[in-house]
Amino acid sequence: MRHSHEEEGEAYRLRPIGDGDADFIVSLRSHDVRARYLNRISMSVESQRQWLSEYYERGNDYYFVVEKKKDNTPEGLISLYDVNASLSQAEWGRWIVAPASMAALESVMLLMDFAFTRLALASVYSNTIAGNAAVNSFHDGCGFRRGPLQRGRFKIDDQMHDAIRHECTAAEWLEIRPKLAAKAHKIAQRINRHA
Amino acid sequence: MKDSSIFESEVARLASDILGEPIGVDGSRDTVPAWDSLKHVEIIFSFEEAYGLRLTESEMASMRSVKDLADRAMKG
Numbered sequence: 579m580r581h582s583h584e585e586e587g588e589a590y591r592l593r594p595i596g597d598g599d600a601d602f603i604v605s606l607r608s609h610d611v612r613a614r615y616l617n618r619i620s621m622s623v624e625s626q627r628q629w630l631s632e633y634y635e636r637g638n639d640y641y642f643v644v645e646k647k648k649d650n651t652p653e654g655l656i657s658l659y660d661v662n663a664s665l666s667q668a669e670w671g672r673w674i675v676a677p678a679s680m681a682a683l684e685s686v687m688l689l690m691d692f693a694f695t696r697l698a699l700a701s702v703y704s705n706t707i708a709g710n711a712a713v714n715s716f717h718d719g720c721g722f723r724r725g726p727l728q729r730g731r732f733k734i735d736d737q738m739h740d741a742i743r744h745e746c747t748a749a750e751w752l753e754i755r756p757k758l759a760a761k762a763h764k765i766a767q768r769i770n771r772h773a
Numbered sequence: 774m775k776d777s778s779i780f781e782s783e784v785a786r787l788a789s790d791i792l793g794e795p796i797g798v799d800g801s802r803d804t805v806p807a808w809d810s811l812k813h814v815e816i817i818f819s820f821e822e823a824y825g826l827r828l829t830e831s832e833m834a835s836m837r838s839v840k841d842l843a844d845r846a847m848k849g
Contacts, residue, residue, distance in 0.1 A: 675810070678834045682810035711806030719811040761814050769830045 580634045583696060585642075585688040588766030590681050592642035592656065592688045595633075599643055600626035602652050606674055638662070640692070644675065644685040648770060653679035656689050658702070666700035668693060673704075673713075680769065684762045686720065687755070694748045701748065705731055705741040717744040721754040780843035787823060788839060791815050801838030820846070 585592040595603075600623045608621050633639055638661040644654035654675035661668040670689055675682045693699045705728055706713050718724070722744035731741035746754070781798040789795050792807045802808045808816070817833050820826070824846045828836065836842050 678831065680814075680830060680834050683814065712802070712809045715807050716809040716811050719809060761811070764818060765814060765833075768828075768833065 579637050579639055581640055583640065583642075583692065585692050585696070586647070587684045587688050588763060589647060589769040590653070590684045590688065590766075591645050591647050592685065592692065593645055595630065595641040595643050595655070597627050597630060599652065600624075600630065602643070603655060606655060606676060638668075641672065642689070644679075644681045644688075646679075646681070646769070653681045654685055656685050658689060658693055658697075661697065661699070666698075668697070668699055668702050670702055670704050671706075680765050682716070683758060683765065687758055687762055690746065690751050690755070694751050699748065701745060703743055703745045705743050707732055707734075708740040708742050714742050714744075717742075720758060721750070722746045723750065775847070777843060777847055780846045781839055783823075784820065784842045784846065785839045787819055788816050788842075791819060796839065798839050798843075801840075803837065816842075824849075 581594050583592075583594065603626050604621055604623050630641075633641060636659075639657065639659040640661070641657045641659075642655070643652045644656055645652050655672055656670070657672040658668050658670045659672075670693070673685070675685060690702065693702045703725065704717065704722070706717065708714070708727070723746065725743035725745045728741040728743050730738040732739040778798070785796055785798045785800060788800060788808070792805065792812055794805075794807055796805050796808075800808070802813065817828060817836065820842055821828060826845070826849070828845070832845065836845060
């Protein structure tokens, strides 16, 4: 959806995605080896703009660019979608960070803060292809709770893939957050020192 | 002066301790799934402390293997 939410962290911010980011989306998702675990997208800028025009119409979808604060460089993408007000939950994903970026941790923290503080949701979850061991390890390391295996959750290049679901409630996030914030703070100190 | 193989062994041991699994001197983020973004931060900070170094932001992101880190330690 077209939204105007921004989340400011120490070194990074989340800002709403716009048509001007279509080139960035294509370049990030075309060239990063990790994009093989994301749903295939059309690799043309024009079709990305078309996809964005449809996204703007969806009322329960928040797509963000992860931007470094000191120079406004876009370094990643992240989304909160399928926001279900009656269940007070949403899924997060479309997460990808440039290989030469340290934005992974803070970008996830900012999205969780957005979900639990700004939208006051009760829980969020993610579905990651089971074979994407590095991202599943990241979720485990953050302290997100593993949910049931999602059999055949994704179809990529005509192949079905199981997904590992990770869940986090607002109460769990309050427990998890301080540990992650300490690490994110150390990274931010380093990044901002060179500002 | 220590040669590169000693640095590589030291860094491999340091990374293994953090990852909770043994990795060899050829270990990297591309070959060791447990070496995720979160663990990478821990490895970098532990590496800095062990060698008394301070990596730049771009170095933090670009050091992706035991060999990268060992080379950096050797450079000082």
